[in-house]
Amino acid sequence: MDSSIFVVLIAMLGGAIRVSTPFMFVALGECLTEKSGRINLGLEGNLVLGAMVAYAVSFHTGNPWIGVLAAGGSGLVLGAMHGYICKLPKVNDIAVGIAIMSFGTGVAFFFGKPYIQPSAPRLDAIPLGDWTGNASLAQALQVNPLFFVGILLAVVMSWAFANTRWGLIVRMTGDSAASAKAMGVSVDLVRFIATTIGGMLAGVGGSFLSLYYPGSWNQGLSSGQGLMAVALVIFARWDPIRCIWAALLFGAAGAIGPSLQSVGITQGYYFFNAAPYILTLFIMIASARSKGAAREAPGELSITK
Amino acid sequence: MTVAAPSLAQAHTPNVRTLKLAEALFVPLVALLVSAALFSLFLLLIGKSPVDFFGLVWTGGFGSSFSIQQSLQRSAPLILTALAFAIPARIGLTMIGAEGALVLGGFAAAVIAIPLVTVGIPAPLTWLLMALVAMATGGLWIGLAGWLRHYRGVNETISSLLLSYIAIAIMNFFVEGALRDPASANKPSTMPIGDAYRIGSIPGTDVHWGFAAGIVLAIALYILMSRTTFGFAARMTGGNVRAAQAQGLPVGLLMVSCCVIAGCCAGLAGFFEVAAIHGQANASLVAGYGFTGILIAFLARHNPLAVVPVAILFGAIAAAGGLVQRRMGMPDATVLVLQGIIFVVLLASDTLYGRLKFFQPPVVGDRT
16 A cells, blocks of 8 residues: 555656656746736646647657647747737737637637647656666656756846846836836836747747656547646746746645556546646635735736736 | 707618628628638648538538438527626626536436436426426525625626636535445436436437427527516616616516526526437536636627527537538537637627618718
């Protein structure tokens, strides 16, 4: 019994590392966008389109890293669309997010049809656990380079928000558009750039889904990860480093079902599949009215009002 | 400074209401045309003929009496899910969880039907109970998101979509497990309700009763939202929550009520899907009706009456989907691309309101 609990915990650790990476990228992208005072609910669309584009490009070029770049490019385009449309007066950014979500998934499903069958070259993992001499631990510590890219990105973002001129401009635009204007900053331009880069990061997150874990392209690849990541940013209170921890927590929750399956507990598989959604919901309930969240929220953000 | 008296010229200009209505018809129509143009461009880029496409959509959607009936049939769940988005939207909530309420409502209806069918309760009574259970389940589901929004400050857009995923997981959990019909090998389903308990068609047509129910509900909800105190209070809350609160309106109750109504609509759609189409609950219920409903509601500008024709249009596009797939060799996601384009263009077109000179009421007198 002890050993099977151990197996489950190891599997959850490995799962947390694997499952969390797309959450991480989407959350960091959303964090940047929301810091500038705009919300993008459409990152689910970027994620799905990124996954499809990455898989297709990797299939045709034979190099998965070109696929990752292409996924970033597709996310960039969707992000720019969102950024541009939201710039127009009288347009509701939450509704546009839903539209981008449906547009992105539609395009991905349309062009992704021929890529469901063939297998594309996937990203290689870095084996970090070989020294342990424990097969399941070694398996769990097979870490994809994108995971480290995500962590590095979070550190850089966190530093940049606090210490650079650009970081200050983004934060100021998010906290008070009026004062940004008074300082001669173009609010629309800052938000446009933040939304575009945020979209690109979400696209890269999508490439991880199709090129590493689960590691194939199909229409059910992402079910709400992009949206959960938006909730995750609120939970992480718009702090890139906390986004990483939150992503790991969500990853672990997402790994419960498969981990239990690995020791033969298949009952309630679908129930455990719902665990990340339920966790997100409870986290949102817990963090929605907290004083800390209210204090740290960007002042211009429509979602927290 | 003086306010000019109504001049003779003003009597000849159309009044503000007419102008507003014309604007509300004109802008979505322009958005539809622009989307059609963009989609044609998309088709040309991938080497397909837009003329063929729109021709096939016309033939498949409205070309014959058979295809018209197919379109109406397909529009039935869409009317209901669009209402499920439109009603909360009037009170200022962006509730995108109709998909989940439909699935869970349909599932609950299928489950409650099993003992009733076994005992042999008369079909009409069974339908009534199934419909009530479906509506209650759906109402509870969206109502929960509304309650969380008002009393816990949880963003309703995210929570309702999360609840959708949870609803689908709940159905899968039971359908794959305790409530699975052993005979459903490839597609896990609940026990079928049997042909004797299927809801038939409206006499003289092949369209099931869900379409009639959708129209009745659309009219009823139109009256509720625009001709009653409840509707007035709800719209006022949607316009400005703080002002409504200051007026002493029961904002929380209004919000939760609107959400429960929305959930009832979506749950009812699930009931008809089970009782008229599938005869059991399975993964076929997850057909994206909830999401198409959102688009329809936006096109109809959240007006329950306008929802009906727009839903029929999208029902026709869905009905023609198979024909387009076969004749043009295009994937079923073609419809999703078209919907996505319409959605994006439509929301971008919101910026036109109040900017087209033609629709602005003439300025009477000088406003200095």
